[in-house]
Amino acid sequence: MCPAPYAFRLGTSSMFAAFCTALRTLTILPVPGKDTPRFARSLVFFPVVGALLGCLVLGLAETAELIQFENPAILAIISLAGVTWLTGCLHIDGLGDVADAFGAGRTREQVLHILKDPRMGSFGICAMAFDILLKVRCWQFFLEQGRWTAIFWSLVFARSMQGLMILFFPNAREESIATPFGTAGRFDMAAAIFAFLLAGFIAAYLESPFQAFVYSGCAVIVALFFGLYCWRRIGGITGDCIGATNELVEIGVLLGGILFLN
DSSP, X not given: OOOHHHHHHHHHHHHHHHHHHHHHHHOOOOOOSOOXXXXXXXXXXXXXXXXXXXXXXXXXXXXXXXXXXXXXXXXXXXXXXXXXXXXXXXXXXXXXXXXXXXXXXXXXXXXXXXXXXXXXXXXXXXXXXXXXXXXXXXXXXXXXXXXXXXXXXXXXXXHHHHXXXXXXXXXXXXXXXXXXXXXXXXXXXXXXXXXXXXXXXXXXXXXXXXXXXXXXXXXXXXHHHHHHHHHHHHSSBOHHHHHHHHHHHHHHHHHHHHHHOO
């Protein structure tokens, strides 16, 4: 039996390793330390990474206010560019690949083949362009109103949905990038659900219960419907589907905020 201080240090070290894995997976930040031996443990920290990205946006917004920079459109573009760069364009690339595959593929085999093709077609280019345009306009809308937190919560809940998609939807192929994260036990699933619920409670405390319900509800609905669509088309999800989920949930939360909170 381990002494209590040693067990505490061991647990803290394991949590830090899981957090580092989440940060390395979702960003390009050079994080020191080793990866967690069980990648599924890092899923609980996905919303935390979203919160860190959200803090970047809030920091830029606060800085713009301090220096009296009054151009929300440019601020939205700069903020979105910063977040997209920090994530290595991983999620928007996944959206483009999914749009190409589902748009051009007719059978499951064709869709999976196109998903592995590194080239980008017209469906993918259009999807990425519309994604950027929609998010820039939504971010501009919230920045103009001084409601920066809506952007923050879109980033948090989108990352949370990535983790839940990995846990609750099967992999469409064995070599998927999401495969190492899918070997989760009941504790990992419970922890990821708890992280999502905790984000909702924090949003309810800092904003309002109705706002938290709108943000979290839009995130769940978009992720669920997209996950079921992927399941029907290709029998599960791939790493590109996870990236696309992030982009779709972000837009869903932002549009939900515009539709129901004004």
